[in-house]
Amino acid sequence: MTTNHQVLLDNRPKGEASASNFKLVSTDVPALQEGQVLVRHHFLSLDPYMRGRMNDAKSYADPHPLGTPMIGGTVGEVVESRSPKFSVGDKVVGMGGWQEYSVVEASQFGALRKVDTTHVPLSHYLGAVGMPGVTAWYGLVKIIAPKAGDTVVVSAATGAVGSAYAALAKARGCHVVGIAGGPDKCDYAVKELGFDVCIDYKLHKDAFSLSKSLKDACPKGIDGYFENVGGMVLDAVMLRMNAFGRIAVCGMIAGYDGQPLPMAYPALILSNRLKVEGFIVSEHMEVWPEALNELGTLVGTGKLRPRESVAQGLASAPEAFLGLLKGKNFGKQLVKLI
């Protein structure tokens, strides 16, 4: 018998999430049924959306069930197969969850996808050439839809989504401005990720102060904004939006612990004829091939060089995840499982 380790959601957070919400357990990997494959996970992806699933609240997805392994994207290798679709040694990406192994029904559409690691490292299929990259692509291309010369902004600029956003927006001839926390991240955003300017929101105590800084960074105003955080950052950006600006709402991490997170100036939606649109990338599977193709090319040609924060071993997943929620990671947060 092979032993699997799993991190379960043990109980729901009251306010801020903590390590005590999770529980590490050992189980045996079950014998495969016909049509199943066994995947050994190499990397687990940690993403802000997971925090929302921990709550027992109505959202776009059901709450994550207690006592089961946390949901999560994984890349790994097929180590046993009872399906003609996959062979031992295939590199695959899937939603294996916070565990070392997963048993997958190979015939289930979209459950497991073979990937090519010739030009793209396996881990990048969880980031720039995976869900976060496609998320950036959808928000930028389908909602913001910039033309060359537009000014576009993103919060959480050095994260997996922000990194891809910068490369995609520069490829479209935009003036690209990031918002991130701390001088190291801002420096990296400009020097490595291609942002024209990056603003350190930690230097600003309120939306008006941040908004003044945005005015300097965006002398022609803001045409498109990709929202990952909400709160004061959203308010500050809205004060600088041009007429007919577009805001793609991907995340509001500032409100994930349940604190009130009002939008201070919704009347700007009217006075500037803004479009504010929320989206979930998994509901737009039709764009994935086109998006992954562009993202893979950007990575393969060195135009997108995403940084990774890698925690070691499954047991480190809870702390790494809590750090991600506080912005302690630098680039795409992964857990190495092998």
Add this chain to the structure above:
Amino acid sequence: MTTNHQVLLDNRPKGEASASNFKLVSTDVPALQEGQVLVRHHFLSLDPYMRGRMNDAKSYADPHPLGTPMIGGTVGEVVESRSPKFSVGDKVVGMGGWQEYSVVEASQFGALRKVDTTHVPLSHYLGAVGMPGVTAWYGLVKIIAPKAGDTVVVSAATGAVGSAYAALAKARGCHVVGIAGGPDKCDYAVKELGFDVCIDYKLHKDAFSLSKSLKDACPKGIDGYFENVGGMVLDAVMLRMNAFGRIAVCGMIAGYDGQPLPMAYPALILSNRLKVEGFIVSEHMEVWPEALNELGTLVGTGKLRPRESVAQGLASAPEAFLGLLKGKNFGKQLVKLI
């Protein structure tokens, strides 16, 4: 010489608008130049957007200049013409402002439009078959874009926009719910305007209470919302929006006096993948012919029977306008000038 009376914007409101912001004056109608026509106004339209123009604040339009007649839509009759495009006796709609006469450059595109009063009373060209009607049409058809069976909601339900919205939405097979102030308006909305249900927001002290009432009125949730007011009403509706709901933002009258008007739950934009879009109907002139054609037909066939509140004489315009801002009008607010 013919004497004209005008209501000027004399000074800007500090907080709430008041009659002292306006000034009634007499002037002489100037002699016409070649290419000009003189219009005697029969009706002046009063609309909430005028309140925004009184402020000295950045918005979609420049502030209204002090010492000039307030902006406003008018219908009337050509009484003198030095243009081949118009004859004495023509019934016309234009933006004549708060005055009894206006001199119009006939060649200026869109400045003056001849209308047919065979099936549609002249005053309706300021309401159901005019700017407010097209406003309802654009928000419903172009932003909310409902399908038959969708539940769609509008605030300020018995106003000029709300009345047209109900008829347009019923024609598309929607379940149509209004929000209005007071039992008389709600009764009228259901009995005369075709709303399936109308909720009296004055019975509710907060967004949660109003939201419960919306739950009963909209058992399948809300697919589209046309926003005229903002504040607590917007919060209450957002709590009931279905996934992929659309909110057309046309007005936020609750914040016109400058008080803070936050949106309490912007995270719902993400969790329900909402689209929230502001618009100004005068920026979409391409839809006017199609919209006016449908609205004219609805009025001509009796499917849209808009109510009018008519104040008598130009001097009554300021008080009638201030009443409109407080919801004292019942249906389209006009001033009869002849």
